[in-house]
Amino acid sequence: MALNISELVKEMLNAAKPVLQNFWKDARPYAEKEAKSFALNLAMIEKLKLQKKISKEAASLHVEIQKNSFRTVLLTIEGIGILSVSEALDAAIGAVRGPVNKAIGWALL
């Protein structure tokens, strides 16, 4: 039995789409909130410097801590993004597993 490529692609995309949409829906507000928090903290360090409440060495350590924290946030977004793509792929493969394996004759997917 020949596979209908366009039909398979349509089924796979339909299965993957909700997963990826949820990822973007969840990731965007989180990224925005954390970027705002990072910026506010940098502004606070500047304010403490202007008020002479903080030394250059202490300010540098504070900035490094904030940078590491924001880097961690970005790594989490990247990690969850990869996991979501994998989840979407699992859904897409799951949607066409039956017909593809039947057409090939071996349970490959």
Added chain:
Amino acid sequence: MTPVSKIFRMKKSRLFQISIFLLLFLVSCKLTRVGGYDAIVDKTINEVQQQLSSFFVNAETEAGTEAFSYVHYKNFYDGLKIEMSTLRIRSAAVNENSIADQEVVLLDENTRKLEQLHKLGIQNYEEIGLLKSGFEQQLAAIIKLQLALKKRVKS
């Protein structure tokens, strides 16, 4: 169906199969980059989070007083170093250089910088607020990824 279109259809089908396997291979490489779930890493992260939360509760009431000087917190930092060392070793053993492991390395760097700052003398309440916000942001991000890894194991 002519023999040519038969071959073309077969080629299209073969191309589809190859694409699927290539896609699966690429995704599995990417998944390795994220790292796998490990219950001990997860548990130790939560313990570090609790230690830091207690530290910030004390810091908020003691900031600017003699009670908050570094000498009174030496035991806290020694305990934190032991916990972070356990976490780094376990994380590297399970997921070296993965995203999850890089996050542990960044947390370790931040705990060392916190100690350096405390040695310099944390003078005011605003600095505590900055540190608390930075660590909360970082720990929340780490726990978020751990939860996603755990969810993947369960599903």
